[in-house]
Amino acid sequence: MTTTRADGLPFLPGNTFKDPTKTRFHVSNTLGFKNGYAIQQRPTVGLGGERLVHNQLSEAELDELAKKMPTLTYGQAKQAPPETFVPAHLAFDKKVLKYKAYFKETVHESASEFYRVRPVDIYYYLEDDSIAVVEPAVENSGMPQGKLIKRQRLPKNDQGDNWHWKDLNLGMNVTFYGKVFRLTNCDKFTADFMESEGLILSFPESIPSDPYTQSRRQPLRSYTTPSDFDKLKKFLKLDRKVLRFYCVWDDRDAMFGEMRPFVLHYFLVDDTIEIREVHEPNDGRDPFPVLLRRQRLPIDRYDVESSFPMVVMELSDHEVKQWFNPSDFGIGKTLFIYGRRFLIYDCDNFTKNYYRTMSGIQDFTPIPVKGRAKDLSKMELPPYNGFGSLEDSKQNCLSLVPQPPKKDFIKMLENDHKILRYEARLDSVRPDDKDRRFILSYRLSDDMISIFEPPQRNSGIIGGKFLEATRISKPGSDIENPEFYGPGDFAIGSVVHIFKHRFLITNCDEYVLKVLEANADQYPVSTIESIRQKHGKSSPLKPATQDEQ
Template identity: 35%
Template sequence: MESTQLPKLPGYNFRDPTKVNYHRHQMFTVKDGHMTESTKFYQEGSGPEVVEELMRSSMRNLDDRSSQGRPVTPKNYAIPRIPPVWLKYDRHVLRFYGYFQEAVNENPNENFRIRKCVIMHHLDDETTYVTEPRVENSGIPQGVFIKKHKIPKQEGFLQWQDFGVRRNIEMYGRVFRIIDCDEFTRTFFADQGVTLEGPESYPNETFDKTRLMVNFKQNPPDMMEIKEYNEVKLGGGHPNKNLKSFISNDRKVLSYNVLWEDTSYDGGLKFYKLNYYLADDTVEIQELRQVNTGNETFPMMLRRMKVPKEPILTPCPALSLRQEDYYNYMDLLIGNSVHIYAKDLQIYDCDDFTKNWYRENLGIEQKSLQVQKGGNFLLSNPIPPHNGYGTEEDSIGNVLKLMPNAPKPDMYKIFDNDQHVLRFECKLISSTYEDEMRKFILCYYPSDDSIKVFEIVERNSGIVGGKFLERRKFKNPYTQKYYEHTEFLIGNTICLQNHRFLLANCDEYTFKYMEDRPSEFPQASYSAILRKIMSFGRTNKQQFLVSILKNIDDSLGKNIPYKVFLEAIEKLSVKLTYQEEASLLRKWNKGQFIINIEEAYNALKNS
């Protein structure tokens, strides 16, 4: 026991008789993985008022003196109240995993390389250490990449706050990508209130794939055969893996009816029988013979063998290390297609034993499909488009026959329509004013459907008249068929070699030609036009005629302009084509486009 009132001189203090332990007080201890001090005066995690009190006590003026004039030293002053960084984070290291990308020049196999690194940051002095794990036979100097020291950045040095998962960090001109960290690093960041992102994988590179192929080791395929040979030689039994399947499924064959649609020139539907052997999972295909087909019959399309789903073609099948997937009974269901060596076989039926086997063992009900067995399918050769030389009928003869014949004309059509020429007055549809004033005569020859166009010019117009288009057959650009005589009506547009002609009028001979053929030209038939007009007054024809007369001004008298009559029926929703208007005017015209209303009334009434 010592007194604070007595000076510390010999003879002024004495020993405590109750004290039995004279060991030194342990100042440091490890708590929660951290090096801390062992003191009862301060513990981390206390309130802020305790920390302020300790700071005030540590910063207290040390010039205070005791009653004897000596400075007063706080009790337990040698033990630090707050542990320093070098003590608190002693041997604490943050470990990150990352990589940086290195360019590879003049190498045809790769243009960049991914170099994996381990970045360790020491918390006690904020130093960083980067190492690269060594890869066997890489040919690259590996190991310590950056020695342990403080790595500078733009402002100061790298701190632990600069690190994180899925973050890029620049060190001496190289950009390191951090992809993951260890469990201690995640716990430390979580204690500091920082949540790290999840890990990411290394990018793929050609170098790793190359090294995998170089270091790839696999036992040869005949190693198992060598082991079996040695076991039999030493007296062991010969293993038979398929013995159980053979004993339980011997003489059990699933039979299916399949067909193949042959799309070749002399192809068609070909029918086969597919047999699947349950003992060894082999397949054979037999061709079903059909009489009078003209085809050679072969007993077997495919010999008994295991059929792969995707065959691997190799010059040395026995040395192939790739495994093939073979067809089994689950793939052979009715309605499925089996691809066997470039042939798609459709399963449409099976026998009774196969249906019962699927029902009893797998619970699958097989239902037959109805197949229409038609004749042989002949693939027709496509006809190429006309190249523009000669007529199309003459050119197509070279396509259909090796020794073509001259095209035969329709003699009946020539005899019936010989000497008939349909002439129309037409105008050229164009955006140019000078072209719109030009006049043409279009001649259509029904005997061979040919067309010829002349141009009528006025003197001093600057346009050369005469033949505009040579006589020949033209196709309708919209229907891709030759123009027929029923398409030539007043008001229609005819397109000839990118020239559009509007048929404005026709001569008297053309009118008579169309009127003599009312079945072919109903718009030129006088009776058909009258019936069309009266069809709009089906309920009461007399009232309909009275409505037409009411729409005509009485002051005009009996002889009225033809245009007034058209306007009167148009008010009753009666619309006539240009050809019908021209054909009707021919019957009623009294000159100068004047018609007699009584004549028109009687004609409509008697229609």
């Protein structure tokens, strides 16, 4: 209960009176929740239900208080909270200082070198003040290189101090576990970081060269070309340029001999010759493509001096007097190579252009060669015997090792899982087959048909799979070129002959109508109209009534 005193009277007993209109004296709630978080609210109603004025001070008093600084007059009431703390692993994450350095390693067991200069990279991780020393790997150096010191805090002295980034500078020596490293340079990030921290880096230094490495370096070669055309120029100019001649080996003088075709390659880059045999299907010879491997070929290998001791020594390239060169080849010329007689009858366009430029020859009329191997008779496939599919039978005849028939993968990918379902019944005179119903499924991906018979209670017939997925040919079609059933043949009321069984199509799925209408230009109009009329009377795959039969 609150009391109110009259204005101008002192706050003494007798000068106050009770307000009978105020009956609620609870304290207003100043805490609330918003989005699951507790927030503080300014009270709007005081004790007794009185409305509270937010600012009890006038504008002049508020301005005066705004200009005053109580901390200067009375001092700071409490210590200001510290700034937001950011841990080192968050502030310096992925910030690494990189220094270029080197160390000298004394060599005792070598007479050609006294010490080695080995450059390294020193990485300083600001996150935890750890240091790693890595030596860049040099190919064929013969020394184990890579990470010399793993990432860790390195001791600076015996008092327990560790190396800090404030202790590092260019042009100074640092000692890690007894090994002295000389800091020579750093990257831009390191220089900018040191500058931001107020540290001035010294001038960068260069890593001294290793004396043993310098001694192994050979001076640049000075080439003296004795003529206008040397081996190097010949290699650069004539590499991958080959003369190709078409020739035949006339071996008809021998028993069972014949004229066999060959290709002679003359490599201009090193004047070597290669002879390859031209194989034809079923020529009866082993598939050895190279008759003469690539080599320099002498015109007469046994044209040597009579004083040469051929009994105890073999012929070498030094005893050969004359080698084959491009001037020895031409259309109509006969070459004797190791006792074999080769007749050149033609060459390719590059060879013709080469001789036009180098020798001025313009006539390259090919010579007709007679007696070459006869062309094989055309292979005819035997008639289809009806076992297996027609495609498998053809593959057995085309190759000795049968390969699986090729499939239309584009059609399979486009029509994957697209199946047209039809309802059918047997068109038979047997009374047992009158009530049998079948589901005929046509797969668009491979044009195969499968038939399933739903089981019926007390029918005396075991239902289940009636026909595996297979391609069905139309009756009366040619065995060699059969015509298979397609979606356009399954009209409502049509009869399908499948392995001496007659199936009458009575209904189909609604999806069949959508597929046929989407490709109306590929299927007969009568088939689409029959399905439309059927779907206007009954639902898809609903068993047909006696009237509809």
